[in-house]
Amino acid sequence: MSDVYVKLKELGLKLPEAPAKGGVYSSSKVFGKNLVYISGCGPVIDSPITGKVGKEFTKEDAKEFSRNSMLNVLAVLQDRIGDLNRVKQAVKILVFVASADEFCEQPYVANGGSQLLVDLFGDEAGAPSRSAIGVNVLPGNIPVEIEAIFEIEGSVKENIIKERNATY
Numbered sequence: 001m002s003d004v005y006v007k008l009k010e011l012g013l014k015l016p017e018a019p020a021k022g023g024v025y026s027s028s029k030v031f032g033k034n035l036v037y038i039s040g041c042g043p044v045i046d047s048p049i050t051g052k053v054g055k056e057f058t059k060e061d062a063k064e065f066s067r068n069s070m071l072n073v074l075a076v077l078q079d080r081i082g083d084l085n086r087v088k089q090a091v092k093i094l095v096f097v098a099s100a101d102e103f104c105e106q107p108y109v110a111n112g113g114s115q116l117l118v119d120l121f122g123d124e125a126g127a128p129s130r131s132a133i134g135v136n137v138l139p140g141n142i143p144v145e146i147e148a149i150f151e152i153e154g155s156v157k158e159n160i161i162k163e164r165n166a167t168y
Contacts, residue, residue, distance in 0.1 A: 003085060004084040004085050004087070004120050004121070005084070005085075007119065007120050008120065011116075011119060013071065013116075015071060015074060015075050015078060015084075016045045016071055016072060016075050017075060018072070018075040018076045018078070018079045019041055019042070019044065019072050019075070019076070021039075022139060022140070025039055026039065027039050027076045027079075027080075028076050028077065028079070028080040030080070030156045033155050033156075034088070034151055034152045034153070034154065034155055034156055035091070035149060035150070035151055035152070035156075036077060036080055036081065036149070036150050036152055036156055037147070037148075037149050038073045038076050038077055038080075038147060038148045038149075038150070039076070039147055040094075040096070040145040040146065040147040041069050041070075041072035041073045041075075041076060041145065041146055041147070042069055042072065042138070042139070042140070042142035042144065042145050043064075043065035043066070043068040043069045043072070043142060043143065043144050044068075044072075044142065045068050045071065045072070048140075049065065049142060049143060050140065050141040050142060050143070051098075051141065051143055052098045052099060052100050052103075052137075052143060053097050053098060053099050053100065053103050053109060053143050053144070054099055054100030054101075054102060054103025055100040055103075056143075057143055059103075059105050059108050059109060061143075062097060062109040062112070062143055062144055063108065063109055063111060063112035064112060065109075065112070065142075065143050065144040066095060066109050066110055066111070066112030066113040066144050066146065067112035067113060067115070067116050068112075069095075069112075069113055069144050069145060069146040070093075070112070070113035070116045070117065070146055070148075071116070072146075073093075073113075073146055073147075073148050074120075077148075077150060080156070081152055081156060084120075086152050086153045086154065087121055087125070087150055087151075087152060087153075088125065088150075088151040088152060088153045089121070089124075089125040089126075089128075089150070089151045090117045090121060090125065090126055090127070090128035090148065090149075090150055091128060091129065091148075091149040091150060091151055092128050092129045092130065092148065092149045093110070093113060093114065093117075093128045093129075093130045093131075093146055093147070093148045093149075094130065094131050094133070094146065094147045094148075095109065095110035095113060095130065095131070095132045095133070095144065095145075095146050096133055096135050096138055096144065096145045096146070097109045097110075097132065097133070097134050097135065097143065097144055098134075098135055098136070098137055098138045098141070098142065098143050098144070099134035099135065099136075103134065104134070106132035106133060106134045107132045109132065109144060110130055110132035113146050114127065114128065114130060128148070128149075
């Protein structure tokens with residue numbers, strides 16, 4: 001597998017800082033031996049984005065928001081595991097799209113996030129199972145939110161214990 005960070009640069013993208021939590025929850029949760037769940041992340045990287053797809057935003061806008069949401073997901077994942085090159089596969093993503101009543105192209109919007117994973121990790125490891133759901137409203141009136149599950153090379157829990165022991 002090629003280096004994920006080189007691929008990001010080739011795509012003209014950079015990983016943002018992991019977004020701050022917006023409530024009482026964990027941004028990521030390790031479960032099993034090598035699975036990591038990432039809580040929902042929106043598309044905000046530089047400036048606020050609010051509104052609904054099919055009203056204030058086109059499906060093309062929303063596809064880009066989906067990609068940016070996935071960049072935020074990956075930033076949280078990197079904070080948890082230390083190196084995105086440890087990703088064995090993207091297992092599942094759930095894409096929420098704040099949609100106008102007549103907007104029905106949520107799967108198209110989800111392609112922005114899915115395509116980024118394929119571009120970074122390849123067809124087999126990067127293409128997750130997924131669901132794309134239209135909703136009335138999302139937190140902060142953001143147009144897109146994505147949550148994800150990744151399988152990681154090696155034990156994530158052992159890595160966390162080693163990192164904790166190294167800091168004491």
